[in-house]
Amino acid sequence: MVTYMEKTSEIMKELANSKKINVEKNNGIKERFSYEKLLKSLVMVETPFFESDKIVAQVVSSLYDGIKTKEIKKIVYECLEDIDGEIANKYLASTQLKVRTSRDTIEAFDLSKIANTLIEETGASQETAFEIATEVWKELKKLNVEYLTAPMIREMVNTKLVEYGLEDLRSRYTRLGIPVYNITSLIENGNRDNANMIHNPESIHKHVADEALKQYALLQMLPSHLADAHMSGDIHIHDLEFFAGRPLNCMQHDIRTFIKYGLKVDGTGDHTSVAGAPNHMETLMNHTGEIMLASQQNMSGGQAMSLWNVFVAPFARGRTYEEIKQSVQMLIYNLNMAYAARGSQVPFTSMVLEFGVPKFLQDVTAYGPKGQVVGTYGDFEEETRLIQKAFTETLLAGDQEGKPHLFPNTIYTLREETLKGDYEEDLHLVHELSAKYGSSYFINMLPDYRGKMANYMGCRTCLQDNWTGDWEQDCLRTGNLAYVTLNLPRIGYQSKDESQVFEYLDEYMDLAAETLMLRREQGLKCLNDFHILPFLKQKVGEDSYYRIQNSTLSFGFVGLNEMLLSLFGKGIEDKDANKFGVKCIEYLNERADKLKEETGLRWSVLQTPAESTAYRFATLDKEQFGDQAIVQGDGSANYYTNSSHVPVNTDVSLIDKIKIEEQYHSLTPGGHIFHAFMGESYSDPDSLMSLTNKIAKKSDIGFWAYSSALSFCLNCKTLMKGLNNKCPTCGESEDVEWYDRITGYVQQVGRAKSSSGGWNPGKRQELIDRRRFEDE
Structure with a gap:
């Protein structure tokens, strides 16, 4: 038998749903009024059932399309005050008093969180902590604000600590951009938001500054x-x-600009030495790295260069292959050893290489030593190919210990002419690199949605000549x-x-x-x-x-x-x-x-x-x-x-x-990637090369990488396929480092026997979940 109260509740629910009212949230987004959501908020603060129905009836009678969330909360709070002040306070704390936390979240006010942070950060007794938290709560109730912030609450707590004569606790609880406790944690434990950063003084400095600037953006900008x-x-x-x-x-550079005009790494020449137009290949290699590093100081994202080996080719004229390779080696090592980007990172760099001179560049004016015109780029096909080969061979060799060079992200452009046979030897070498380290990327220029030019800037952000139709304007210096x-x-x-x-x-x-x-x-x-x-x-x-x-x-x-x-x-x-x-x-x-x-x-x-x-x-x-x-x-x-x-x-x-x-991929012209997480059977370059031909010729995949999980023993310098917990050569288990592609680039995951490392918990779990493709 249906009771009177149940029948009333059902009527209220039907009435609320029949109105189909949209409620505007604080961020401007509208959602349908929910009877169940309102009732749940009352149940959570232990409002008597019969009183809840009366409050819901009052709210429903006041509804209109576009009513704001805060208006509904005000009605509920005023009704609860007439019923029970304590319940009204609970409702205020859980629904009206929202806190913008230092973790970039919005949470309901919780008195116990103040008490718990006092106990954890200052060593206060439980009794003192809850007494201070209660006093702060009394003050907060008087404030007519939609949102509290964590810094605001912390300052009110500090004021109460001073009033109570607890200066020693206040000094430990105070905020220096971020709480003292958090700075201590950074110094002792580091941060894992960015897998490209290690734990050192510069990264600590960066995180402290970042936190202050984040709060500035959220509160001020x-x-x-x-x-x-x-x-x-x-x-x-x-x-x-x-x-x-x-x-x-992100930035896509044009190395020709600096070939013609020289280099001012500070942009003005007022604070650093100024270099003229380069005369030698070695100078240009040095300039390439300096350009990436200097621009990284001005930007938040990755630095990339497209058509790089084509534009550098005139500088290789008359050089032996050994000399060309030595110059390229210098650049790659410099990019991986320039430990001076923000937060003590190497610059996040990408290099887009061509297997030969693309057709649309054949008749374009070429610039060589001292910025002089030296013909057209079609005149430098052989040099273009030699530079790409030298780059790939240097990456394939790894560093002195056999670890992969993690930067630059090296991206190879596949065009129709690339896959016709003349470049088979060069393609095979690149697939040796993919099979060994899984670090190379491929751009597919064959799909119908492509034009002459597409370039990528690291993880996947992309520019194509689909804006003005001019490949230089659309793809370079922007x-x-x-x-x-x-x-x-x-x-x-x-x-x-x-x-x-x-x-x-x-x-x-x-x-x-x-x-x-x-x-x-x-x-x-x-x-x-x-x-x-x-x-x-x-x-x-x-x-x-x-x-x-x-x-x-x-x-x-x-x-x-x-x-x-x-x-x-x-x-x-x-x-x-x-x-x-x-x-x-x-x-x-x-x-x-x-x-x-x-x-x-x-x-x-x-x-x-x-x-x-x-x-x-x-x-x-x-x-x-x-x-x-x-x-x-x-x-x-x-x-x-x-x-x-x-x-x-x-x-x-x-x-x-x-x-x-x-x-x-055609629907994400701003950037995309296909991840092929490969297993042991794809350690063969020929298998990968066959797969590349199929993807390029028979699919609309625009950008992809073959990713292989690797392990490296820091003790005996053994490189292994897969995520190994123990080195088969020396038996070491504590110093085995894992590598894989985090989202875009290949990076250290951390130690096999440790939960710490460069990747956040979600990415580490994803790594474990990844299914590797075997030969199919």
Whole structure:
């Protein structure tokens, strides 16, 4: 028999659902009013059932389309105050008082967290800690603010500690950009957000500075709705620490500029020595490395050079092969030993090599020693091939101990003429490199969506001659200005049907587009007003070196597979679900095209290189959505599948994986990659070479790499295939280092017998989950 209260609840639920009211959240995104969500918030603070129904009735009677979340919370709080002040306080703490944490998240206020940090960081007794936390809570209730920040709460705690005469505790709890406790942890344990950085004084210095600049961007530069969207996990704003001072991301250089005009590494020549146009190949090799390093100081992302061996070829004229190789060796070692990029890293560099002189460059004017015209690049076919061979052989040899050279990311361009037989020996050598280290990448210029030119800048960000049609303007002296990533799985959890997916995509893209425009505006200020990017701003002829007007503003995305699983119960491997996935990414491109028309700027879509974002989104969504969240991993370390990739532990064949993922490469002109995680059977260069021919000629895959897991014994210097816990040569287990491709580039994972290392927990779990393809 249905009771009166149950009947009333059912009526309230039907009434609320029948209104189909949209509620506007603090970040501007709208969602349908949920009776269940409101009731749950009341149950969580132990509101009596009968009183809950009355409060819901009061809220439902006040609803209107577009009502703000804070209005609903105010109604609920006022109702609860009339019923029970203690329950009202609980509700205020759990729903109204939100805290922007130093971990870039938004969380409900929790008094016990103040107490626990006091105990952990200062050694305060439990009694003292909770007494101080309670006093702070009393003060916070009086504040009429939508959001608290972790620094604000910390300062209020410090004030209370002073009032209580606890100066010794205050000195340990105070904030120096970041808490004293966190700085101590950095010094003692390091940080694993960036796999390209090791634990040393410079990386500690960088992390402390980064934290202050991140908070500056979130509090000072971004409107609250954009900061909220990032911290809550709707979107991810990459490189927040560089938003204020280094807002420009990746760069594709033109070495010809420096061949003609010489080099000023500070951009002005006021603070460093100035070099004229180079006269020798060795000088040009040195300049190549210095250009990458100098530009890295002005930018947040990777530094790349395309057509490099073609443009350098005139300097190799008259040189023996041994002399050419010696010069190339000097460059590669310098790039891997220039331990001077931000945070004490080597510069993040990429080199795009050609097997010969492309047809469109045959008649282009060539510049040689002292910047003089020396004919056309078609005159230097032999030198172009010798430089590529020298580069590949140097990488194949590894360093003195047999470890792979991790930089530059070396990218080989495949064109129709490349695969016709004349370059077979050169191709085989490159596939020896792939079989040994798995470090080389391939650009496929054969698909119909390609033009004359496409270049990649490390992990996957890409430029193609599809903006103005001029390969120089579109692809050189510019890059990806910035990208913002959309949390696709969250859209799946929130959407009632397929049509609502596109509503959420629009809202998330609105947030991303607004962020990207702010970032571009800051980039212009840094270049033109603040004068803090002199290398990029330097004059070359009549123009500035960096072409910001041709740079891309990109929408990235993570977790298409998990979004499809949430919506359909089937992931990207299912043909019907995948059709909807393609439709969604086509929709992103349509929006990018509209923005091009509206703004005159170069908008694009890319597969995000989500080294940390896939882990961050999954962790946040697991906390917010509980069992509704569909994540990869073992529970202790969750992650989402990267962009539109097939899950790394998939059972589909390599051919089927290619067929699924190739559909997305033409839809992500801002950057993409196909990962082939290869097993032992593909240690044979001939097998890889055969596979390359099939991928290039029979698929729309635009960019890919054959990734092999490696182990290296630091004790006896033995290189091994696979992830080995013990060296078979000397029996060592403590000093076995693992290597694999993290997201784009090959990097150390860490020690086999240690949970520490360069990769975050989500990426380490992904590494364990990866299924390796054997000969099929």
